[in-house]
Structure formats: structure tokens, C-alpha cells
Amino acid sequence: MLADQHRVLVFDVNETLSDFTPLRTRFEDVGAPAHLLPTGFAGVLRDGFALPAAGAYADFASVAHDGVRALLSGLEGWAGDGEAAARHILDGFSHLDVHPDVPDGIRKLSDAGYRLTAMTNGSVALTERLLEKAGVLDRFESLSDVRGPRCWKPAPAAYHHAVARAGVRPDQALMVAGHPWDIDGARRAGLDGAWLRRGASVYPRAMAPPSCTAQDLLELADVPAAGRS
Secondary structure (H helix, E strand, O other): OOOOOOOEEEEOOOOOOEOOHHHHHHHHHOOOOOOHHHHHHHHHHHHHHHHHHOOOOOOHHHHHHHHHHHHHHOOOOOOOOHHHHHHHHHHHHHHOOEOOOHHHHHHHHHHOOOEEEEEEOOOHHHHHHHHHHHOOHHHEEEEEEOOOOOOOOOOHHHHHHHHHHHOOOHHHEEEEEOOHHHHHHHHHOOOEEEEEOOOOOOOOOOOOOOOEEEOOHHHHHHHHHHHOO
């Protein structure tokens, strides 16, 4: 459960706060099947993780553009314009909304006295747009992305960059994420981790377990409310 030591909550953004569902339509727009979205995003993460492991770095947009082009080029029978298709699909990130539970969940956690920050493998600019559209940007004291540490989560330096900006120790922060790999990375970097299941039921046994689990942000926000009543 959330504890008094958790002075700062560090939110992942992609899929944890943002709803990727509309991106499926973007694939269909360019003549590709919608079910390619999870495969495409997994490929982007794979390459984004691999570069820092080899001592290199590239931002999310660059890795994603290359990944989408490669994915479409290998699609049997697809003969579209790879560059234009990749641009169209990636433009969809600028138009995403948050999950329905996010606005009220963020407000409840903020009102409960938690300091809210975000650390994304994407970009601060897209995060600002997403949160402003949801009406909760003012609840966040800082937003960080991987351009600072020049390595993607789950590298320890990414989490340490976020907590350093908040002026707290890792053990005073809680990472809130929908991805088990993000929770695992945060735990190994010294933070606690809250896993948002969002319909998932199985957490990988090989990864460091979450400190707490909730279906969504509303459920997570009810934990400190119940504990402090």
C-alpha cells in the first residue's frame, strides 16, 4: 500500500496515463491491421532499451519512426509509402487522451498531499499536451523525459534523474506504471513501485514485485484515502 514515506509519485506516461487505443485506427488508415499496434510498440521498446545497453542513445520519435517503417515493410502485400505511413501513425501520439480514470485519480492523489511528477520514455512536450488536455497539468510539479539522462527506463539513471529533480531519495518515491518492466526497473533503482493492472492479471515472476497493485488510478487513490481516514 502507499505509505507516508512516499513523498513523491513518479508516473510513467505511455499506456499508464495515455490510452493507445486510437493508434489502432492509425494503422488501419495506412492499410495495415490494427493488431500490429502492440507488436510495433514492443519493438520500439526493445530497440529503445537496446541502445543504452550498447552505450548509445536515440529519442523515442526516432526509434519509433524507424520501427514503424520496418514493421510495415515486412507486412505481406503492403506496398504503401513507408515514410508517410510512419509519420501518420506517430502523429497519433499528439492526439491521444488519458484513460478515463486518470483525471479524478490524479486529483485525488494530489489532494491527499502527494507530490506528482512524471518520467517518460517519450517526450515532455507530448506529456504536457496530454495532461493539459485532461485538465491535470497543474497537479504535476515537474515532467521529465529520457533526454536528461540519455537512457531509457528501465536503466537506473532514468529513475535517479526523476527523483533528483524532485529533490528526494529513491526510497522516498513511488513509481506508478502499467508495465511490469518499469516497476522492476524502479525497484532495482531503489524506488517503490505501484503496478496499475489495467485488466492484466499476471505479473512476471522473474521481475521484482510491485510494492502495491491497483486496477487503475482511482483504486490506487483510494488506498491513501482509506489509510488516513
